[in-house]
Amino acid sequence: MSEALRVAVAGLGTVGAETVRLLAKRREVIASHAGRPVDVVAVSARSRGKDRGLDLSGIDWADDPLSLATRDDVDVVCELIGGSDGVAKTLVETAMAAGKSVVTANKALLAHHGSDLARKAEAGGVTLAYEAAVAGGIPIIRALREGLVVNEVSRVYGILNGTCNYILTAMRESGRAFDDVLAEAQELGYAEADPTFDVDGIDAAHKLALLSALAFGHAVDFKAVHTEGIRSISALDIAYAEEFGYRIKLLGIAERTPEGIRQRVHPCMVAKAAPIAQVEGVFNAVMAEGDAVGTTLHYGRGAGAGPTASAVIGDVVDIASGRGAPVFGVPAERLSTSREAPWESMRGGYYVRLMVIDRPGVLADVTAIMRDQNVSMESMVQRGRDPHEKVPVALTTHEVDEASMRKALADIAKLDAVQEPPAMIRIVDL
Numbered sequence: 001m002s003e004a005l006r007v008a009v010a011g012l013g014t015v016g017a018e019t020v021r022l023l024a025k026r027r028e029v030i031a032s033h034a035g036r037p038v039d040v041v042a043v044s045a046r047s048r049g050k051d052r053g054l055d056l057s058g059i060d061w062a063d064d065p066l067s068l069a070t071r072d073d074v075d076v077v078c079e080l081i082g083g084s085d086g087v088a089k090t091l092v093e094t095a096m097a098a099g100k101s102v103v104t105a106n107k108a109l110l111a112h113h114g115s116d117l118a119r120k121a122e123a124g125g126v127t128l129a130y131e132a133a134v135a136g137g138i139p140i141i142r143a144l145r146e147g148l149v150v151n152e153v154s155r156v157y158g159i160l161n162g163t164c165n166y167i168l169t170a171m172r173e174s175g176r177a178f179d180d181v182l183a184e185a186q187e188l189g190y191a192e193a194d195p196t197f198d199v200d201g202i203d204a205a206h207k208l209a210l211l212s213a214l215a216f217g218h219a220v221d222f223k224a225v226h227t228e229g230i231r232s233i234s235a236l237d238i239a240y241a242e243e244f245g246y247r248i249k250l251l252g253i254a255e256r257t258p259e260g261i262r263q264r265v266h267p268c269m270v271a272k273a274a275p276i277a278q279v280e281g282v283f284n285a286v287m288a289e290g291d292a293v294g295t296t297l298h299y300g301r302g303a304g305a306g307p308t309a310s311a312v313i314g315d316v317v318d319i320a321s322g323r324g325a326p327v328f329g330v331p332a333e334r335l336s337t338s339r340e341a342p343w344e345s346m347r348g349g350y351y352v353r354l355m356v357i358d359r360p361g362v363l364a365d366v367t368a369i370m371r372d373q374n375v376s377m378e379s380m381v382q383r384g385r386d387p388h389e390k391v392p393v394a395l396t397t398h399e400v401d402e403a404s405m406r407k408a409l410a411d412i413a414k415l416d417a418v419q420e421p422p423a424m425i426r427i428v429d430l
């Protein structure tokens with residue numbers, strides 16, 4: 001058997017600790033797949049004394065994670081610290097400049113600096129692998145980069161944030177409060193260090209930016225992702241969604257349109273019978289539509305220690321076996337500049353929920369505004385009748401463009417009888 005591949009692990013949190021544990025526990029099977037052993041030679045984290053239930057005997061401890069990047073006895077650095085800049089970025093750049101391959105789970109780093117880091121990796125002849133960064137344990141990076149390579153992809157979309165899906169599922173199934181479920185997702189190790197990245201859709205947008213680059217061959221363009229999170233989703237909207245035959249999911253969607261590539265993350269209503277509506281809890285699903293293959297569905301756990309470490313180790317084994325590929329499928333200098341499709345011209349159905357004082361003429365005013373903006377209504381439900389208290393009115397529309405819908409909502413919000421900013425969720429036909 002060849003010489004061992006020597007690995008350094010920076011970050012021993014949810015992902016890093018499980019990576020070290022699994023590399024030891026599955027040492028033999030890994031060696032037989034890789035054709036050589038994989039040894040962890042050094043680790044680094046903030047707190048040396050913390051009990052992680054890990055046997056670190058025979059492994060060097062580095063107080064400074066950056067020292068791992070230049071050690072002569074390290075071939076591969078696993079960056080499992082996180083953050084789009086700071087120590088994670090310096091570590092990755094320094095390691096690659098020193099001729100070491102890097103495995104990372106850090107989608108924030110790649111969403112902001114992916115194209116530049118890809119150029120650096122390719123110039124240095126090293127691998128930069130990131131399967132764990134998108135949809136946790138689902139091997140979607142490999143699928144898009146290798147398995148589906150012959151396809152012209154028209155759309156890639158899915159549930160990309162386990163924390164949000166966990167929250168939406170629990171709110172629907174048990175009526176639990178948002179903050180309560182978020183705290184549970186944090187305890188389970190699903191959430192980002194700053195959970196606003198999860199609930200505001202930013203983490204899903206980071207991942208979508210990477211999927212879009214892979215699917216369409218353009219430079220990573222995080223700024224082009226229109227991003228909305230799930231904070232405004234209420235129990236009332238979840239109940240109405242059920243009534244109208246939908247489920248609410250936070251989706252990331254990247255699609256080729258005649259006007260360019262459109263990348264978006266926002267809550268969606270999807271038909272209950274759609275495969276993506278069945279994806280619950282921490283599970284993620286990514287669907288890719290290609291001209292040769294048709295639609296493919298990739299499903300699995302999107303967060304947590306085991307699934308994420310599983311993806312990290314898959315990348316390590318690829319490097320140990322000498323398998324490598326350009327970071328985004330094509331050499332970085334050939335990544336195109338994407339033409340961004342305008343947001344306003346996007347078309348689809350909409351769900352709108354208003355809180356109104358139920359006095360004569362209110363619904364007529366609402367429908368008049370809709371008519372003026374060419375918004376055609378599909379259905380409307382009003383609950384309760386009380387001329388003194390606000391009551392909910394929920395409606396769905398036929399297909400309309402985003403600009404008209406927004407104008408209608410802005411005008412509706414100005415009506416005296418409308419007591420709260422209208423809630424709006426896009427209906428997506430999948």
Ligand SMILES: NC(=O)C1=CN([C@@H]2O[C@H](COP(=O)(O)OP(=O)(O)OC[C@H]3O[C@@H](n4cnc5c(N)ncnc54)[C@H](O)[C@@H]3O)[C@@H](O)[C@H]2O)C=CC1
Pocket residue numbers: 010011012013014015016044045046047065080081082083087105106107108132133136189190191192193302303304305308
């Ligand atoms: N937790 C999950 O389910 C998933 C996490 N990821 C990504 O994996 C990476 C790690 O995430 P987690 O393990 O959840 O985070 P974590 O917060 O549990 O662990 C972070 C680790 O990095 C260490 N660290 C932080 N700053 C450091 C510094 N300046 N110097 C040395 N060590 C430092 C901490 O001591 C800790 O050991 C992030 O990029 C995250 O986005 C990706 C997929 C899933």
Ligand SMILES: N[C@@H](CC=O)C(=O)O
Pocket residue numbers: 133135136160161162163164190191192198203302303304
């Ligand atoms: N916080 C993320 C972790 C995986 O990327 C999520 O909840 O999906």
Ligand code: NA
Pocket residue numbers: 131132133134135136137138139140141311
């Ligand atoms: Na993955």
